Structures are given as C-alpha cells and as structure tokens.
Amino acid sequence: MYLPEYYEFCCRVKIIAGHDALEKIPEALEQLHAGRPLIITDKGVSAAGLANIVTEAIKDGVTIGAITDDVPQDSSLKIVNQLAGMYRDNDCDSIIAVGGGSVMDTAKGVNIVVSENADDLMKFSGAGALKKALKPLVVIPTTSGTGSEVTLVAVVKDHERHLKMAFVSYFLLPNVAILDSRMTLTLPPVITAATAMDAMAHAVEAYTGLAKNPMSDANAIAAISLISDNLLKVIKNPSDREGRLALANGATLAGAAFSNSMVGVVHTLGHATGSVCGVPHGVCMSILLPYGLEYNMHKNAHFTGELLLPLAGVEVYAGTPKHLRAEGTVAYIRKMNRDIHDATDGGHARFFEEVRDRDGRRMVPREKLEDIARAALDDGSIFYNPEECDYEDFLMIIKAAWEGAPLDRELIKKG
Numbered sequence: 001m002y003l004p005e006y007y008e009f010c011c012r013v014k015i016i017a018g019h020d021a022l023e024k025i026p027e028a029l030e031q032l033h034a035g036r037p038l039i040i041t042d043k044g045v046s047a048a049g050l051a052n053i054v055t056e057a058i059k060d061g062v063t064i065g066a067i068t069d070d071v072p073q074d075s076s077l078k079i080v081n082q083l084a085g086m087y088r089d090n091d092c093d094s095i096i097a098v099g100g101g102s103v104m105d106t107a108k109g110v111n112i113v114v115s116e117n118a119d120d121l122m123k124f125s126g127a128g129a130l131k132k133a134l135k136p137l138v139v140i141p142t143t144s145g146t147g148s149e150v151t152l153v154a155v156v157k158d159h160e161r162h163l164k165m166a167f168v169s170y171f172l173l174p175n176v177a178i179l180d181s182r183m184t185l186t187l188p189p190v191i192t193a194a195t196a197m198d199a200m201a202h203a204v205e206a207y208t209g210l211a212k213n214p215m216s217d218a219n220a221i222a223a224i225s226l227i228s229d230n231l232l233k234v235i236k237n238p239s240d241r242e243g244r245l246a247l248a249n250g251a252t253l254a255g256a257a258f259s260n261s262m263v264g265v266v267h268t269l270g271h272a273t274g275s276v277c278g279v280p281h282g283v284c285m286s287i288l289l290p291y292g293l294e295y296n297m298h299k300n301a302h303f304t305g306e307l308l309l310p311l312a313g314v315e316v317y318a319g320t321p322k323h324l325r326a327e328g329t330v331a332y333i334r335k336m337n338r339d340i341h342d343a344t345d346g347g348h349a350r351f352f353e354e355v356r357d358r359d360g361r362r363m364v365p366r367e368k369l370e371d372i373a374r375a376a377l378d379d380g381s382i383f384y385n386p387e388e389c390d391y392e393d394f395l396m397i398i399k400a401a402w403e404g405a406p407l408d409r410e411l412i413k414k415g
Helices: 021-031 043-047 050-058 077-089 101-115 189-208 214-236 241-261 265-277 281-306 308-312 314-318 322-343 366-376 380-384 391-403
Strands: 014-018 037-040 066-068 094-099 137-141 153-158 163-168 176-180
Touching: 014 021, 014 241, 021 050, 021 137, 021 176, 037 050, 037 077, 037 101, 043 050, 043 094, 050 094, 066 077, 077 101, 077 153, 094 101, 101 137, 101 153, 101 163, 137 241, 176 241, 189 214, 189 241, 189 265, 189 281, 189 322, 214 241, 214 308, 214 322, 265 281, 265 366, 265 380, 265 391, 281 308, 281 322, 281 391, 308 314, 308 322, 314 322, 366 391
Parallel strands: 014 176, 037 066, 037 094, 094 137, 137 176
Antiparallel strands: 153 163
C-alpha cells in the first residue's frame, strides 16, 4: 500500500443511505436544532416529481418555510442573492438542496450569504474567507456523479461578467447527505451513464494522482467497484433500485476521494472542453478518462494497473500479467464506453467527434481543438497530475480523443 510521508483527509458529512432514507430528514434536522427549511431545487427536478417525493416524505416532521425551483443550469450569483432573501423573508433556519451539482452549489452559496448575514456572495469568494460554521444544510443528490454532497467547494457563475467563481471552505461541507434510490429512478440512461462516468473519473484520478493517500484510495477503490459492477445493469434496467443505490454510493465515495486527493489532466481538459464547446462534464470525463491514463502511464503504471481489480474483477486481474495490467485498465474503460454506447443505442459518445447537441449538430468542431488546448493551460486541476503538460501535450490528447484513436505514448514529452 502506498503511504505518503504526510497527508490530510477530511469528510465530516453524515451519510444517510437507503431506499427510504428521505424519511430520516426530520430526525436529522432535529439533531441540528432546525425544523423550518428552505427547499432549493430546479425545474427539471420539480417536473420529474422528485421535489414532491421529498416534501411527502418529510411532511409529518418538518415545517417547510419555502420552496423554490428557480435554480438555472449553471448556478447563478443573481439567483443566490435572491434566494437568500427568500430564506430571510420566510424565517427559515436551514436549507434542503434537491438536485444535481448546480442546485447543491446554489444552496451552498445561499448558505454563505444567510449565515454571514451578508448582502452579496462575492465578498466570500476564494479560499479561507469563511471563519465559522454555517446554517444546517441537507443535500439530496438526484444524479449519481458530481459528488458535490461531500465536497468543500461551490462554483457559482456571474452571468453578467461571464465568470465562474469558486468558494472553498470546510464550512461548505453539508451537514447531511441523503442517498435515496427514489431520487435517480427516472434518470434517463444517457444521463445515468454520463454522470456515473463522471464519478468514475473522480475515483480513478484520485487513485492515480500525486496527492493520493490510503484514505482516499479506500474510497476510490470502493467507488470504482460499485460503478463498474452496476452501471450497465442500471442502463439496461433503469428501475433497478439496488443498482441505483449502488451508483449513488459510488458517486459519494468518489466525491470523498477526489475532494481529498484532487484530480488531474482528465478534468483539466474536461473543464476546457466544457468551457469552449459546452459539452456536459460527464460526457467529457467518460471520453477523456482512458487518454489521461495513457498519458500518465509512464509515471504511474503500477497504480493504474491496480485498478484492473475493482474494474474487472479477480479473475481478469489474476489472469493478466502484472506488466500488462495498466494497459488492461485502459482497455477495460474503453470497453465500458463501447458497451454503454451500444446499450444506449449510440446515445453515449465514445469520442468527441460523436458528441451532438439536441439538434444533431457536432458540439466539438475540429477547428476548436486548439482553443480547448489553450483554455486548459489556465486550469489549476493540472497541478496534481503525475506528468506535466504544456499546450502541445493538451493538443495531442484532445486530438486523439476527438478521433477515438489510441494515444501515441511515444510522443509524450516525459518530465
């Protein structure tokens, strides 16, 4: 087992998981000396009936102060400040977030403003601005991917200035995360795949990056096993409650892993591709993951090879010579993407040339690849990547991922 000379690990979120976990919310709020929450969600979650499931589950033990589904696709500075006013106007004492990453980021932002009795979230951007505990926050993920329920970061967009601001503090960790299979049962197969592969990328990069440690490793390995064992089953049988709960647990474990050991080049290029071309983050992660592993293999093949065990199982791992296990891991992830592509009737893209918008238009034109490589240069997630990257490296990786061709590792400028 790899043991660094020094590391830190923190995940102080209470996890409540099960097929009827929502019904535990009143008790959880009571323990936090709260009972009048503002429920924050978005219109998609409301339309799917998920907010109603939550309110029905807690109706006998909680007085709901207010409910809003005004959260946009990208969490918004303007909306955060508006919802803080709603919290105050309705004498709320806590927040329940029901949704994906944008909803949870919005709820974290609102919590900063109301807890600090402030009028503008921007006063607290960056790291270290928060000095005390915030109001009670319960989060209920409706996708199994972002891991935001156990992360200390919120990203909120200032749409007027076209900027995304990060807020980082251990005080942003939610008090309670509820993992309930009912929350993801209606998730379409393509979104189920993209979000789960987002979680897979969190876990894989956490395990193979420079800041890995035994605690993050344990979470990452468990996450990879749960996702690998259950993703295709759920895609083929969306009503599989056991599989849905397994993916939810996997995403949370992956979130705990990467928020303590960071990520690398997969996320660096994924952030850049999302910024330049608007490709959903989970789609970027699933496409880029094998390429990031190939790029770093000369530095960390032993760690990459160890992942073949939770990915493929004991028989495949034992039957693969040690010096071939890293390549086996990459091959297995590529096979996962092909199998998901087939199981979703081509809806899950295997490489960027296949990514289309709702109107069937290509989302990543080849002429945008240089812009993506340039954008990646400004992303701080590369800091913990095992190998250094420059513009030419980023361009080489994104070109291969666009075409669906294996990376030519002979071209990597080894640092």
